[in-house]
Amino acid sequence: MPVSGEAAEAAPRDATVLHALDGGVSWITLNRPEAMNAVTWDQRERIIALLTDASADPAVRAVVLTATGRGFCAGADLRGAPAQARERAPGDVARTIRLGAQRLIAAVLDCEKPVIAAVNGTAAGIGAHLAFACDLVLAADTAKFIEVFVRRGLVPDGGGAYLLPRLVGPQRAKELMFFGDALTAADAERMGLVNRTVPDGELAALAAAWAGRLAAGPTRAVALTKQLVNASLDGDRAAAFAAEAAAQEINMTTRDANEGVASYVERRPPTYEGR
Missing domain, CATH: 1.10.12 (Lyase 2-enoyl-coa Hydratase; Chain  A, domain 2)
Incomplete structure (x- = not known):
């Protein structure tokens, strides 16, 4: 899958989110494999910016969101967030979620170009919701999806309670969110969370083929x-x-x-x- 090219971003500050425009397809690739691509504040802002740019750029006709290494996105990595300047006050958490995780998911849902998730590995927490927000979801057969929030005593964020019931119904959504069990790619496809599951080595080619068809469309x-x-x-x-x-x-x-x-x-x- 393209991670470089004539339009690729090469600046060091963008090294954790690779970007290339190839044949009308904007490839956005999370690139922190050592952290299973847990998304940082900087990465989140970069992804939002690239999706916003894709909407406005006539040269972009489809988007593929994927990652390097064994993980698609292991959730949020808060260590890269800006330091809090004062003691937490009522409303701070809600504001953080609204301006952070929810903005990321909204950027995918509101992108004016079709967005394909090519899930190469574990998608947990906000990483799972990032995939589920995409218009089409392709997954390697080694991928897993985990509603990890309950394991940490947390309420799902990033639109999970909005997305999942619409995709699989309320009972299935509750099962996934109440227990936090890992869901295999095959089971995710059976439940309707994934469009296609393919062997790991075929994921990039299928994503390119689907994106190419979209890029040639109206x-x-x-x-x-x-x-x-x-x-x-x-x-x-x-x-x-x-x-x-x-x-x-x-x-x-x-x-x-x-x-x-x-x-x-x-x-x-x-x-x-x-x-």
Whole structure:
């Protein structure tokens, strides 16, 4: 999977998050294998910035989020957080979660390009939620997913109690969160948390293939579809139908929508530009 290239970031400060743009795909790679890619404050901010940039950059048409080593992301590493200047006051914890873990997950959910998680190893805590927030989840057969919070006496953060019930239903979500047992990639696929499980050596190729298909597709239509699906469980039918009609109105102003219709009429393959 690309971790370098013409557009790769090479500055030392970015060494823990590798970035490359390859064929319209933005590859974001966590690179702290010695820490199982437990995400630091700096890494979190870098990922959020790259996802924000991906939304605004027409050259980016899909995103892959992955990692080096044996871990996808072992959770939050708070040792890299800015030092607290005063004694903790009421509201500080909620603010920290809102501006930290929740911002990271929201950046994935709100990214205007499809985001694929290529889970190469253990995804625990916020690392699991980072994967589950992605639009498509691919996993190596050696990967594991762990709702580790209960093991530490903590309440799940990073949108876990929002994401999991929507993916597997409330009973399964409670089972995962109440016990904190490790879930194999095969079981995660069976439950609907993972789209495909493949041997470790095939993960990068599958991620590249799926991302390549997305990058060749009608980018704005995919973005609007993502928005509709993500919002579908939060509103009633009237709101969903209104959002669908609005999305259709917006999409029909794009070049790709007109190209798709024209190619059908002319009986030829479409050529999408992401505009």
